[in-house]
Amino acid sequence: MSIILMEGIVKTYQPNNVLANAGIDLELEEGKIHAIVGENGAGKTTLMKILYGEEQPDSGRIFIDNEKVNIPSPLVANRLGLGMVHQEFQLFPSLTTAQNIVLGAEPRKGGLFYDNKKADEIIKDISVKYSLQIEPKAIINRMTVGQKQRVEILKMLYRGARILILDEPTSVLVEQEIEALFKTLKKLADSGHTIVFITHKLGEVKTVSDIVFIMKSGRMVACRDTESVTKEDICSLMVGRRSEFFISKSPIQPGKVVLTVNNLRILEKGVKQPVLDAVTFQIRKGEIFGIAGVAGNGQADLVEALFGLRKISSGEISISGKIISGNNPKSIRACGVAYVPAERTARGSAGQACLWENIVVSNTARFKKRLFLDIPAIKLFCDDKVRSYAIKAENTSMKANTLSGGNLQKLVLSREFDGYPEFLIIEEPTRGLDVKSADFVYDRILDMRESGCAILIISSDLNEIISLSDFIGVMYRGEITIIFDNDQELSSYEIGEYMMGVRTGKVKN
Numbered sequence: 055m056s057i058i059l060m061e062g063i064v065k066t067y068q069p070n071n072v073l074a075n076a077g078i079d080l081e082l083e084e085g086k087i088h089a090i091v092g093e094n095g096a097g098k099t100t101l102m103k104i105l106y107g108e109e110q111p112d113s114g115r116i117f118i119d120n121e122k123v124n125i126p127s128p129l130v131a132n133r134l135g136l137g138m139v140h141q142e143f144q145l146f147p148s149l150t151t152a153q154n155i156v157l158g159a160e161p162r163k164g165g166l167f168y169d170n171k172k173a174d175e176i177i178k179d180i181s182v183k184y185s186l187q188i189e190p191k192a193i194i195n196r197m198t199v200g201q202k203q204r205v206e207i208l209k210m211l212y213r214g215a216r217i218l219i220l221d222e223p224t225s226v227l228v229e230q231e232i233e234a235l236f237k238t239l240k241k242l243a244d245s246g247h248t249i250v251f252i253t254h255k256l257g258e259v260k261t262v263s264d265i266v267f268i269m270k271s272g273r274m275v276a277c278r279d280t281e282s283v284t285k286e287d288i289c290s291l292m293v294g295r296r297s298e299f300f301i302s303k304s305p306i307q308p309g310k311v312v313l314t315v316n317n318l319r320i321l322e323k324g325v326k327q328p329v330l331d332a333v334t335f336q337i338r339k340g341e342i343f344g345i346a347g348v349a350g351n352g353q354a355d356l357v358e359a360l361f362g363l364r365k366i367s368s369g370e371i372s373i374s375g376k377i378i379s380g381n382n383p384k385s386i387r388a389c390g391v392a393y394v395p396a397e398r399t400a401r402g403s404a405g406q407a408c409l410w411e412n413i414v415v416s417n418t419a420r421f422k423k424r425l426f427l428d429i430p431a432i433k434l435f436c437d438d439k440v441r442s443y444a445i446k447a448e449n450t451s452m453k454a455n456t457l458s459g460g461n462l463q464k465l466v467l468s469r470e471f472d473g474y475p476e477f478l479i480i481e482e483p484t485r486g487l488d489v490k491s492a493d494f495v496y497d498r499i500l501d502m503r504e505s506g507c508a509i510l511i512i513s514s515d516l517n518e519i520i521s522l523s524d525f526i527g528v529m530y531r532g533e534i535t536i537i538f539d540n541d542q543e544l545s546s547y548e549i550g551e552y553m554m555g556v557r558t559g560k561v562k563n
């Protein structure tokens with residue numbers, strides 16, 4: 055039976071104009087354990103804060119037991135039977151367990167004085183009832199995280215919560231504590247409580263939940279009986295993009311070597327650990343080389359070195375046999391290198407300039423008519439780009455900073471992909487894009503590959519790297535520690551181990 059119904063919940067955060075919840079429906083069943091999963095920023099916490107009265111939705115309705123309710127504050131939420139345990143605990147560290155639990159609703163002797171004994175008794179009772187072991191007189195700041203969490207849960211139960219919301223409760227716990235928590239949740243559910251918990255860990259979803267909700271980019275993309283889905287199903291719904299199994303990539307017929315990077319090193323004065331250390335690889339015509347790694351392991355530095363934005367200490371970079379290391383970006387561009395940077399607003403485009411200026415900026419020579427630019431020709435050319443890249447814009451004279459993220463990225467691609475570059479560098483190709491724009495970007499990248507371009511992709515989205523690349527290198531502390539062929543057997547777990555430095559392909563002496 056449905057106990058909670060949230061309908062059409064919309065929430066925009068004013069300061070940054072982020073649409074955190076874009077019209078969400080959610081139904082909770084009495085006595086069931088619900089898991090909410092989704093990538094960072096999907097809007098999970100926001101949705102739960104709205105249910106708990108901590109945030110107000112722009113629009114949408116909430117029903118409890120089929121009755122429409124307003125939840126202007128957590129206090130009202132408590133009265134309605136809702137309780138929430140936050141990621142950051144809200145306990146007073148110098149008070150006892152008992153004092154924290156009864157705070158705001160203390161039992162009183164003769165209606166006046168705080169009744170210590172009564173408080174201890176009540177707490178003992180509930181802690182026995184739900185087998186949540188707790189010492190009423192213990193001071194909070196001497197407790198483990200698991201114990202503090204138990205106090206938070208008891209506090210909510212004391213306030214009469216029938217519906218308990220937990221925001222990533224396991225992220226702070228160790229294995230044994232997680233097991234204990236799950237036992238508690240099951241017990242609570244058996245006694246008729248309704249549980250919702252947010253998690254990143256799909257194993258937990260399978261172990262403990264009855265129903266799983268999957269959120270992505272402010273939307274609810276799926277609700278399933280946990281039994282009926284596999285971890286892989288949940289994962290692909292969560293990521294919401296084509297995974298490697300869906301991207302249809304033609305087998306490569308690698309051509310001649312385009313990019314050669316040989317023993318590249320960047321050292322920084324006074325820093326022992328090299329920024330880049332002995333980086334060596336090649337990319338051939340029609341190949342995509344993906345570099346995976348945790349941000350900050352040298353990927354960005356490598357890209358800057360390749361595009362002439364950063365001085366190298368030693369080593370060599372060449373394009374089709376011609377050495378380009380030491381050249382400036384302009385002459386590197388002239389050698390057929392194109393670059394789609396991660397920072398599309400700061401680096402990839404000029405916000406104050408209009409669309410057509412952004413499109414032809416690196417290509418003005420082509421539109422010179424004696425001394426002047428052939429503006430009509432430029433506009434025709436740009437109109438065509440806007441059409442073929444499905445950029446949503448009224449005309450090409452509008453400023454680039456009025457475009458949405460997805461459209462701006464398409465604009466940058468339309469410029470960089472023009473004129474068949476020999477070698478293409480793409481950083482974070484789809485970061486912050488919606489699924490449709492991301493798909494479009496993937497298709498264009500694969501078109502470039504088909505046309506024989508050698509492509510380097512750097513992305514923090516491992517799924518994306520695996521989906522697109524023909525071979526994959528992992529960067530860890532300035533080195534490419536391993537290069538894999540991207541065949542069927544390659545797993546993200548394996549790559550992950552290299553990303554975290556748990557495994558390394560090199561023996562260092």
Ligand SMILES: Nc1ncnc2c1ncn2[C@@H]1O[C@H](COP(=O)(O)OP(=O)(O)O)[C@@H](O)[C@H]1O
Binds near residue numbers: 072
């Ligand atoms: N108080 C806030 N002010 C502005 N933006 C916020 C605030 N809280 C969350 N956001 C933004 O709203 C989006 C959703 O955030 P959140 O609900 O915390 O997601 P999740 O819990 O799924 O990681 C994110 O883009 C986040 O940056």
Ligand SMILES: [Mg+2]
Binds near residue numbers: 098099100
């Ligand atoms: Mg969150």
